[in-house]
Amino acid sequence: MRGGGNGQEPIVQIEGVTKAFGNNEVLRGVNLTLYPGETLVLLGGSGSGKSVLLGILIGLLQAGGGRVMLSDMEVTAFRTEEEWKAIWRSVGFLFQGAALFDSMSVRDNIAFPLEIHTDLSRAAIDDKVSRLLAMVGLGDIQQKMPSELSGGMQKRVALARTIALEPRIVLYDEPTTGLDPITSDTIAELIRELQKRLGITSLVVTHDIRLAFRVADRVSMLYQGKIVITGPLEEIRNHQDPRVREFLYG
Amino acid sequence: MTLAAELGNRVIALIRYLGELSLFALSILPILFRKPLFFGLIIRQIRDIGIYSFPLVAISSFAIGIVLSMHSIHLLKQFGAVHYVAAAVGLSVVKELGPVLTALMVAGRSGSGISAELGSMRVTRQIDALQVLAVNPMKYLVVTRIVACMIAVPLLTAFADLLGITGGLLMGITRGGISPSLYLDITFEFVEMIDLVPGLLKAAFFGMLIGIVSTYGGFTASGGTTGVGTATTRTVVVTSLMIFISDVFLSQTFIVLLGG
Numbered sequence A: 001m002r003g004g005g006n007g008q009e010p011i012v013q014i015e016g017v018t019k020a021f022g023n024n025e026v027l028r029g030v031n032l033t034l035y036p037g038e039t040l041v042l043l044g045g046s047g048s049g050k051s052v053l054l055g056i057l058i059g060l061l062q063a064g065g066g067r068v069m070l071s072d073m074e075v076t077a078f079r080t081e082e083e084w085k086a087i088w089r090s091v092g093f094l095f096q097g098a099a100l101f102d103s104m105s106v107r108d109n110i111a112f113p114l115e116i117h118t119d120l121s122r123a124a125i126d127d128k129v130s131r132l133l134a135m136v137g138l139g140d141i142q143q144k145m146p147s148e149l150s151g152g153m154q155k156r157v158a159l160a161r162t163i164a165l166e167p168r169i170v171l172y173d174e175p176t177t178g179l180d181p182i183t184s185d186t187i188a189e190l191i192r193e194l195q196k197r198l199g200i201t202s203l204v205v206t207h208d209i210r211l212a213f214r215v216a217d218r219v220s221m222l223y224q225g226k227i228v229i230t231g232p233l234e235e236i237r238n239h240q241d242p243r244v245r246e247f248l249y250g
Numbered sequence B: 001m002t003l004a005a006e007l008g009n010r011v012i013a014l015i016r017y018l019g020e021l022s023l024f025a026l027s028i029l030p031i032l033f034r035k036p037l038f039f040g041l042i043i044r045q046i047r048d049i050g051i052y053s054f055p056l057v058a059i060s061s062f063a064i065g066i067v068l069s070m071h072s073i074h075l076l077k078q079f080g081a082v083h084y085v086a087a088a089v090g091l092s093v094v095k096e097l098g099p100v101l102t103a104l105m106v107a108g109r110s111g112s113g114i115s116a117e118l119g120s121m122r123v124t125r126q127i128d129a130l131q132v133l134a135v136n137p138m139k140y141l142v143v144t145r146i147v148a149c150m151i152a153v154p155l156l157t158a159f160a161d162l163l164g165i166t167g168g169l170l171m172g173i174t175r176g177g178i179s180p181s182l183y184l185d186i187t188f189e190f191v192e193m194i195d196l197v198p199g200l201l202k203a204a205f206f207g208m209l210i211g212i213v214s215t216y217g218g219f220t221a222s223g224g225t226t227g228v229g230t231a232t233t234r235t236v237v238v239t240s241l242m243i244f245i246s247d248v249f250l251s252q253t254f255i256v257l258l259g260g
């Protein structure tokens, strides 16, 4: 749903989320809403708390206060790992550094969630791995180890692993940092593809403006612990707020 | 900083470390038998520990068997009881040196390896990746390795016992002039099956220590590759000390329980 919103029920709702580490107040009341099928890009400077926010959404960090709703479940009220399981099965998370299992081959990395969480036969899993690799634009590299791959290829393998269980929502933490512009563009292409072909809702955290312009339906900006601006891409492009202009155009 | 203050800080740091280590160990209990049990992984870990530590265990226990035998022969000759070397070597190896040497070798080789592996998984966020793929990292990485250590160390200890006795036998024949059959007869007369039990139980306990300390070291590693190095070194130091200290108490306990 390009443009997002317009009478739909939100799929992600973040309300007044706070988080501090000691005296360091990183998030000071973040409000953000995602609608099904849209791609929202969250911009913010280094250290502004983007990764912390994603960590809270996926249950790797505990929010200090506020509320997070994911697909109608209030995850900030979760107390046990069992409750998180359903979320982990339906929300994909792409780590900034790919975080591939370096003791496993490419095939085993992508097959891992399928082997653990589905009853698919080995043949069916192999088949699915091949299709996932093709989808992220990689050929026959099943037997390679992660250390043999370039950074861009690792990211794409990680993306294949992230979408193996067909999540409804994917959270991307800096999907293009450290990649050359051409590889970055193929990642942007993939994010668009996933949105179009699988209807995946995406939250893309980045400070890569080029990526933002390529994938965003809407853009938000995190600044000093709060979301200072949210709007459709075109609106943000021409925004007069100095904080936005400085971020976009230096 | 004054010496006293420095010492005080060290003691506080040690107490905190032991406290957190204990909490880590306790947090394993509720998930110990939760499914899936990852049998395949446990088998692979046992195999890895075996492959990497066996040569060290074999060489050190064989050498200790030889040395122990040399000293005992020297002593026993003065009493004209040289063939009792078989009993001295057999009992020392089975009750004490086999399990302790094996545990130290496994700690140095495989314990440090586990710490380094899990530490690098921690700092490259592979442990977080497991979590968000809905696989409990404690279950998948920690429990499997602790169980593997608890099985592998007694197995290796059995080999160490065998090789230690073989080393002793070699010296008994060449230096002591004892016939192989007499040596073995005396060995079996003094080392009974029941004597193997305390050693193997101790080995399992040492295996548990190695597993807990090394996985804890890896899980709590932070600060990039230097952090992983620090965690690895500490793992070996802490496990070695714990093995020696617990050995005193365990040996005493078995002496009380089994009368020797």
Ligand SMILES: Nc1ncnc2c1ncn2[C@@H]1O[C@H](COP(=O)(O)OP(=O)(O)OP(=O)(O)O)[C@@H](O)[C@H]1O
Pocket: A021, A024, A026, A044, A045, A046, A047, A048, A049, A050, A051, A052, A053, A174, A207
């Ligand atoms: N586990 C933690 N313990 C203590 N402080 C933390 C922790 N994680 C993050 N922080 C602090 O929170 C702040 C925000 O960090 P975060 O990683 O979210 O930034 P970011 O917006 O993702 O930056 P970047 O664009 O560089 O990735 C930083 O000041 C960081 O030091």
Ligand SMILES: [Mg+2]
Pocket: A050, A051, A052, A096, A173, A174
């Ligand atoms: Mg970040």
